[in-house]
Amino acid sequence: MKRIYFAMILSVALAGFAAPVKIELPAETGAFKLAPGAELANGQCLSCHSIEYVSTQPLLPRAFWASSVKKMQEKYGAPVPADQVDALVNYLTLNYGTNGPGATPSTTTNAALATASSGNGPSVATKYGCLNCHNVSVKIVGPAYKDIADKYRNDAGAKAKIEDQVHKGGSGKWGPVIMPPFPQVTTEETKVLTDWILAQK
Secondary structure, three states: OHHHHHHHHHHHHHHHHOOOOOOOOOOOOOOOOOOOOHHHHHHHOOOOOOOHHHHOOOOOOHHHHHHHHHHHHHHHOOOOOHHHHHHHHHHHHHHHOOOOOOOOOOHHHHHHHHHHHOOOHHHHHHHOOHHHOOOOOOOOOOOOHHHHHHHHOOOOOHHHHHHHHHHHOEOOOOOOOOEOOOOOOOHHHHHHHHHHHHOOO
């Protein structure tokens, strides 16, 4: 009986010294290889999974990447716009697949996307897949653009903060969810996107 009592006291005493263990995971900073179409992969793919999901795949031909994008759309509901599919598949094939037959990029598609996306906020947001995680007025994965505008409305450094978040990504400002970095967004596009976000009411 004394042994049991002693064991109970000892366990209680030791419990007092035990501290909760907090594990800090490293921030998700991976991004796709910089090349034409990287903005599509960063916007469309990183909103659901890490770069390793793609980078660890074997070097396979264009048909594999086309079927993968189709599977993501049909089975997992990835909202990849139809006019971005060809350029996204080209990018994945040339940078993470084989450069065999059928891997030739569709330059007209990439050029059309680049031209169409530089003019206004919604088109820049569509080009980089921002609308997969953000909505103008309702929180999805990340905060609503209206809420971002409200938070920074009277902040003189708002533009610089948003531009930094776009290019570097990160987490903590709106909770633990990680935003992937988008270093390939041009200075002009970042300004257009930032102005549009801050104009939301």
